[in-house]
Amino acid sequence: MDRLPRRIAHLDMDAFYASVEGLRYPQLRDVPLVIGGRQVHWREPVPDDLPRERIPLSAFARLRDYRGRGVITTANYAARQHGVGSAMGLMKAARLCPDGILLPVDFDAYRAASRAFKAVILRHAPVMEDRGIDEVYIDFTHAPDGQRDGGRVLAERLQRAIRAATGLSCSIGVAPNKLLAKIASDLDKPGGITLLDEADVPTRLWPLPCRKIHGIGPRTDERLQAMGLRTIGELAACPRETLIERFGASHGAWLHEAAWGRDERPLVTASEPVSLSRETTFERDLHAVHDRAELGRLFTRLCEQVAADLQRKGYVGRTIGIKLRYEDFRVVTRDQTVPTHTADAAVIRRTAGLCLKRVDLTRRIRLLGVRVGNLARPDGAAPAAAPRPRIPDLFDALD
Structure with missing residues (x-):
């Protein structure tokens, strides 16, 4: 029997976060939309019981009103036509597209949509490498119709099924390897299907x-x-x-x-995370003394979030660390290993606080992060989420 030619697809969701928001707010689909920041700001009062789709455009925050140092997480295609793109500062985006709508990041909604489109893929092609919230590699080689028309038939089927299940669009590149498939998926966005072979290089x-x-x-x-x-x-x-x-x-x-378009990497269908972390960039630089209460609150919340992530995903960790970015953008990290694996917020908070004592806290801080590494599965099973313990609110590392 002849060996089937290898067919690898890279599926990339189109402007994923903005598209999810477009489903929740249909009135924003065709206007410049930027996702960034952490809080909803309305330009005029919006009743709590008003359905999302009925909120008038005049009520949404505009880029021109933004003040701060946040960056764009993503932008829809209408905003990109103004030169606005991911990782751009929101203040710069405001100069390029002042009337653009600004919505905060809602990772819970994006994760739910991510799980939904990946479940659709697995029903049609069971060999999938998860590459993040909005992209995957798929092995078409032995999947039903994965070889028909070079993989186009299965790619079209996936696009239709994902749109039917989620309302979202995606672009797909199909090639003999991951490297070419990744390039191909970006050549005909949005909603494109691109086939590449060695002869096309x-x-x-x-x-x-x-x-x-x-x-x-x-x-x-x-x-x-x-x-x-x-x-x-x-x-x-x-x-x-x-x-x-x-x-x-x-x-x-x-x-x-x-x-030369050569790549022999296999698909990785199962992997364990090396670490879990949370971090936040402040709207203004904070000082460990003058802004002690605010820093303490944010630090505690990061520790609680990391603990909740560990518990939800069924991990415990031993190496607990912190990350600081100062006002001059210099980054420092410190970590400490505890005797036993843990997912306890209080232990994470206490150990991360000890790490803070080992860095310079006389300078203003731009970013703060907490990380737990050296992960393991407790007894081979996910632990039940424990009640959240009371944690001190102050920036204890200064005591």
Whole structure:
């Protein structure tokens, strides 16, 4: 029996967070919409019993009204036409698109939608690698109709099924490997299906900028451009030995293989997290003395959130740490390992507080995070959520 050609799909939800909000607020679907920040701000009073779809556009917060240092989590396609995009500061976005609607991030809603679309995928193609809240890799090779028309038949079926179940759209790239599938899914957004094969690499891959390869970030791209390598084709033409000399044996060899569209990575269908963490960026820089009460409250909430995440996902951890970003953007981390694994908020809070005593708290703080690593499953089963203990409200690390 002939061996079936490998067919890997990368499925990426289109403007996922904004699309979920578009389902909840249909009146926002065709207007510039930005997701960012943490609180709802209405421009005019909105009755608690008023259905979401009946809230008038005039009531929604506008980017022009925003004051702070938050960043955009995502933006819908109408907002992107104004040059607004993910990771951009909200104040900058306000200058580019002042009339854009601003909604806060609602991760509970996005996680629920994520579970829903992934459940649809697994009913049609059971071999799936979860890559995050809005994207997956799928092995089409042996899935029903996964080989028909190069995978297009199954891709179209998935798009229809996801839209029917969730109301959301997605883009799908199908290729012989993960690297090409990831690139393909981004070529015809939104709602596109793109097929790539090895024979397409010279005509469709090589004209693209190097940054289109997932794994080539800004710094690597800057170094490549300094070598005169701006497109993937120019990277492919660069001798392998030159890349290894400039970037090291492992990274240089990978750059060469990636430029030629080669990737042998398998799908990872089951994995355990290395750690769980929560962090928050403040609207203004906080000082450990002058803003002690506010920092204490936020620090406690982060510890409680991490503990709740551990309990919900069925993990306990031993290594507890903190992350601080100062006003000058310098980041410091500290951690400490406790004798036994735990998911107890009070233990996490106390140990993280000890970590805080080991950093400079005389400077203003921009970001604060709490992390629990060295995870394990207690007795092979998820523990029941314990009652939330009382935790001190003050920034105890200063005592």
